[in-house]
Amino acid sequence: MPFEFIRTEIPEVIIVKPKVFNDKRGFFMETYKKSDFKKVGIDTDFVQDNHSKSVKGVLRGLHYQLEPKAQGKLVRCIKGKIFDVAIDIRKGSPTFGKWIGVELSEENKLMLWIPKGFAHGFLTLSEEAEIVYKVSGSEYSPEHDRCIRWNDPDINIKWPLDSEPILSEKDRSAPALREAEINFIYMG
Numbered sequence: 001m002p003f004e005f006i007r008t009e010i011p012e013v014i015i016v017k018p019k020v021f022n023d024k025r026g027f028f029m030e031t032y033k034k035s036d037f038k039k040v041g042i043d044t045d046f047v048q049d050n051h052s053k054s055v056k057g058v059l060r061g062l063h064y065q066l067e068p069k070a071q072g073k074l075v076r077c078i079k080g081k082i083f084d085v086a087i088d089i090r091k092g093s094p095t096f097g098k099w100i101g102v103e104l105s106e107e108n109k110l111m112l113w114i115p116k117g118f119a120h121g122f123l124t125l126s127e128e129a130e131i132v133y134k135v136s137g138s139e140y141s142p143e144h145d146r147c148i149r150w151n152d153p154d155i156n157i158k159w160p161l162d163s164e165p166i167l168s169e170k171d172r173s174a175p176a177l178r179e180a181e182i183n184f185i186y187m188g
């Protein structure tokens, strides 16, 4: 199998390690294959691909789209290094409010699968970082787009930060999880 799938403490959040073929030209790797992802329960149709670039200290998040426009995301860092975070916001989930943080980089080539029902955010650790991510479930829908405050003490994400992060206006004024509108139900 060209991928190793590593379950995290929240089993639905999966680290994907691709098999990298290095040779004198450089490298080759598969970054998504429907049949292999389906075997571990990532059985979804991707509907949008995104690419963003950030400078060091930029924190984007914590973002999600409400049902019925919820999104799953397969995130990969193609330049530099980020700290990528998924937060369980499914009502009734045994891991509600819990977060998983994984370093994704150009070097380690890891990907993070973040299913529907999770908020997502990341901090840029290198001078510049570019991420690409596949989105499943629903295309971008600004009316359903929501965010939660990056430093909500109820979530208490241990961001590897040494100064204040650089935020968008929207992210700066985001509500705490306990005040945020969420409509995901944990299905077991």
Ligand SMILES: Cc1cn([C@H]2C[C@H](O)[C@@H](COP(=O)(O)OP(=O)(O)O[C@H]3O[C@@H](C)C(=O)[C@@H](O)[C@H]3O)O2)c(=O)[nH]c1=O
Binding pocket: 050, 052, 060, 061, 062, 063, 064, 073, 120, 121, 122, 140, 168
């Ligand atoms: C997310 C998104 C944004 N946009 C536009 C809206 C806006 O003018 C501009 C920048 O949008 P934002 O500030 O929301 O971009 P950003 O803060 O990078 O938002 C992203 O953050 C990460 C953490 C995620 O998980 C993504 O799903 C997405 O929410 O791009 C689209 O056209 N399509 C999209 O899918």
